[in-house]
Amino acid sequence: MIFLDNASTTKIYDEALKEYNEQSVNNFYNASALYKSGSDVLKQLNKARANLIKLLGGSTIDNLIFTSGATEANNMAVNGSIRKNCGKLVFSYAEHPAIFNVAKNLQNQGYNVEFVDLTKDGVVDEEDFKQKIKGASFISVMHVCNETGAVNDIKRLVRIAKTENKDVIFHSDGVQAFGKIAVNVKDLGVDLYTISAHKIHGPKGVGALYVKKGINLKPSVFGGGQEFGLRSGTENTCGILAFNVAAQKIVENQKINFSCVTKLKEEFLHELTNNFDVIINSTNACSPYIISFAVLKVKAETILHMAEEQGVLISNGSACSSKHTDNRILSAMGIDPNTIASSVRVSFSEFNTTNEVVTAAKVIKETCTRYIKILK
Numbered sequence: 001m002i003f004l005d006n007a008s009t010t011k012i013y014d015e016a017l018k019e020y021n022e023q024s025v026n027n028f029y030n031a032s033a034l035y036k037s038g039s040d041v042l043k044q045l046n047k048a049r050a051n052l053i054k055l056l057g058g059s060t061i062d063n064l065i066f067t068s069g070a071t072e073a074n075n076m077a078v079n080g081s082i083r084k085n086c087g088k089l090v091f092s093y094a095e096h097p098a099i100f101n102v103a104k105n106l107q108n109q110g111y112n113v114e115f116v117d118l119t120k121d122g123v124v125d126e127e128d129f130k131q132k133i134k135g136a137s138f139i140s141v142m143h144v145c146n147e148t149g150a151v152n153d154i155k156r157l158v159r160i161a162k163t164e165n166k167d168v169i170f171h172s173d174g175v176q177a178f179g180k181i182a183v184n185v186k187d188l189g190v191d192l193y194t195i196s197a198h199k200i201h202g203p204k205g206v207g208a209l210y211v212k213k214g215i216n217l218k219p220s221v222f223g224g225g226q227e228f229g230l231r232s233g234t235e236n237t238c239g240i241l242a243f244n245v246a247a248q249k250i251v252e253n254q255k256i257n258f259s260c261v262t263k264l265k266e267e268f269l270h271e272l273t274n275n276f277d278v279i280i281n282s283t284n285a286c287s288p289y290i291i292s293f294a295v296l297k298v299k300a301e302t303i304l305h306m307a308e309e310q311g312v313l314i315s316n317g318s319a320c321s322s323k324h325t326d327n328r329i330l331s332a333m334g335i336d337p338n339t340i341a342s343s344v345r346v347s348f349s350e351f352n353t354t355n356e357v358v359t360a361a362k363v364i365k366e367t368c369t370r371y372i373k374i375l376k
C-alpha cells in the first residue's frame, strides 16, 4: 500500500511505540497514586509536559494540558475561554469541525459568533478579519489548513488582534503545523495552541492544549482534579510519554523532513501534471505536506476508490468530514461546485519515497484517463 493520507493520521515511530509498550508493561502506575511508583510516573509526565512546552517554543511558566486528542483540546480552548456575556467570538471559516462545530453550537445557544472569510488562496481574509474582530473576546484561527495546506500568518493576525484589544484570547489549532513547519508559540504570540500526537507519528487518543501563563480556563471535564483541575480523568501516561518521544524526534528533524517532503510534492506534481489536466487548489505557499487537486469529470470518491484498487490511499478531504459531499472550505475559496466535487487530498510524510509518489501520480493519471475515455 502507498499511504498518502498522512493529514488524517500517521504511522507511529518505532521509538514512540517502544516507549508506549515499555510504559504499559513496566511503568503502568497511576500518576495520582501516593506510592513512589505513582509519583515517579507523575514526575515523568511533568517532564514530558515541560519538554513539549519547550518544543513548542513556550516559557517554563506556561502550561500544557493533556487531552484525548486535538478535538478535545480545541473544545477546551473555546469552551474554557468563554464566559457568560463575554464579547464576540470570532473563528476563521476554514476551521476543522472540532472548532467549527463548537462555534456553531455556541451560536445556536445565542452567543455572538462571527466567521472570517477566506481568500481564494484559503487563508483568512485580513480586511474581513480586521472588521470582524472589533469587540471580540476570543479568536480562533488555524495555523495550517488540514484540507488545503494553506498557512495562516498567525503572528501577523495576533498582532492585529492584540492591537485592537490587548485582552483578547487568541487560539490557534496547530495540528497540521507542529513538527511540520517551524512553530514557536512565543514568537507567534498565541495564548492557546492545540497539538495532536497521531498526526506526528505518535499514538492515537493523545493531544494537548498549550496555555500561556495568565490565561485562565474553565474546567472542561469534572472529576478527580487531574491536569490542574481542568481536565479530570486518569492521565493516559503511556500515550503521553510516547507523544513526547514522537514530538522530540519530529521537531529535531523538522527542517530535513520539510525539504524531503517539499521534494516529494514537486515530484508528485511533476508526474501528475505531465500531459494531464488537473486543477490544483493548493497554492505554492501552502504547506508541502498537503495538496488538494481536482480531476474534472471524475468525482472525488471515484478517484479515491480507483486509486485504492491500485494500492494508493488518498482522501477526499478531511477524514472527519469525508462523509459530507459539500466542502465548506473549498466553497469559501470561491472554487466552483464541479471542481469541488472532483477534489481530492494527497498528504505526505517523511516515510514516503520518490518511487511511491511517482507511482501514485501515475495511478491517478492512468485510472482517471481511462475513466474519462469510457465516459465519452
Ligand code: PLP
Pocket: 007, 008, 068, 069, 070, 071, 072, 074, 096, 098, 142, 144, 145, 146, 173, 175, 176, 196, 197, 198, 206, 207, 318, 319, 320
Ligand atoms: N484539527 C485539525 C486541523 C485536524 O486536522 C484534526 C484531525 O483531522 C483535528 C483537529 C482533530 O484531531 P484529533 O484526531 O486528535 O482529535
